[in-house]
Amino acid sequence: MTRNMRASSDPWFAQFLLNVGDGTEPSIGNDFIRMPDEMIIPYTTEEESIDELIETVFPSLNENGHRIDYVASRAILSTKNEYINRLNEHMIETYPGEELIYHSIDTAEDHAHGNYPSEFLNSLTPNGLPPHILKLKKECPIILLRNLDPANGLCSSTRLVCRNFQRNVIDAEIATGGHAGKRIFIPKIPLSPPDDDLFPFRFKRKQFPV
Template sequence: MLVDIIFPNLNSNMTNKDYITSRAILSTRNDWVDNNNMKMIGMFQGGEMVYHNFYSAIDDPHNYYPSEFLNTLAPNGLPPHVQKLKIGCPVILLRNIDLANGLCNGTRLVVRGFQRNSIDAEIVVGRHAGKRIFLPRIPLCPSNDDMFPFQFKRKQFPIRLSFAMTVNKSQGQTIPNVGVYLPAPVFSYGQLYVAMSRATTRTHIKILALPPNAEAEEEDAKREEKKIAKKKGKGQGNQKDVPKKKKSVTAVDGTYTKNIVYKEVLAL
């Protein structure tokens, strides 16, 4: 199990901030990251606090979007509606709050205490490492305004558990021990490179790439063919649009995953 490899002897190191912040599991999707974080916080020992966040729709005087509905939404760039934290757990900051004091998007911290409306945390990376700060709840909006047909905001702590994080969120960080969790291949240019270049040495990176789902790939190909056929019916398509059948890669000795690179890079 990837968790056991990246976080060995977790029970013996829960109070060791260097251990906790020197390792992370990276994945490409928020739901996979959240699942790993939920597993890890369940294993983690320490004083626990569960925070519920507050939604409100913008320009909604008639209450068309009640809080019960808004609580079910999971937009990109925002933490879950319910945040379960424990003393000593690692978190990552999601917004720029105070750049002069090291509180910027991507800063890694360790939780040290809980208040009703604030979290006591310690910065553990960069030149401000060791500084204790209090994080308040702040209003946050989804990073993608086109995701929903209405606008809303959520008052919450601008942090997320960071036992696991997305590959994109890990950009610019050095993480001595890295696990890469790939239930499916990467889906954008550079993701695999970013994930594999976070660790300090190649011996400190482990990859769990699950076998490709042949049925899912075939369904994707069929859907693409239907789209092209529909375009041709409207006079928008041509023969060049017809997708070529993908050649499968046979794993002879080991496990394989796909990568995405621009053809221009290979021509250099």
Template sequence: MRAYDDTRFADFILRVGDGNKPIIKDDIIKLPEDIVVANNSENDAKGIFIRKIYPDLELHAEESNYVTNRAILATTNAHVDSLNEEMIKLFPGESTTFISFDQTIDDTNSYYQEEFLNSLLPNGIPQHKLILKVNCPIMLLRNLDPSNGLCNGTRLVC
């Protein structure tokens, strides 16, 4: 985590938690200029942000430390999905698409259209369509083997 290595950032976070940080209005906090990603165009805001966190991705994509030592945190699953979609486009290499299994055990298929079922996004369940590239970072969503460190939230490389 950045707070371990960057004492200035850790102090900023502590001041925010204590309520001692300058507020613009209401509950909007004024961020220091050095942690703000400047953006002149709304059209490529995600791309600019990703390139700031993962500079020279094409050159370092095969280095596992490069992709696992960086992370983008988002507030909602919709933002996560949008950032993942943009990042997979920027990541070098050919993509492989995996589709979830589309068959029901009982007769509920006659009640719901397949497109509707595939659009549902329950918490903790991956999307219907998963697009991966070699060396791209992925996150484990289930405790597969806790004794060997394969737990929910573990960051891996494809």
């Protein structure tokens, strides 16, 4: 259950969020807030804890993953691409059906030599960019990373569900907002990290922006 849905149905959780926002929740050393045990998934092993996290946020994923309302009301947030990529790979394995793999084309531009090996460029996972190896299945949810066509609902952070695949486009259905239910096509496009100073060259990745 997402924060917004739980806040509307759970008075205790709603009050906790209000206390945090108002600065009245007791803190530790004036910098940290202890999360209540009811909001924590205990750590056992990495694999078991990830399974428990996915099952908590996406209960009965196999049976419900194709439903627009189910996809639109749930999300797992993370601080780094490497963490969320690991979660995404774990989740995609639980979906039934054939897995499709799309590889990006990575280049180093604006550099005197530009002779960085492709293996090195492929290993980079800057924030805001899709992975070099993108694994998808029919009915799996995706989130758009760029504004492609705001007038038609294709904005950054728009949630969609994959319906079909072609070599250079993803056939998807918008899951949220005023354009929910609309079928659209997502192309591969050139993408660069939002932080231009991240590397000593301009990194460009051509991949689906999801």
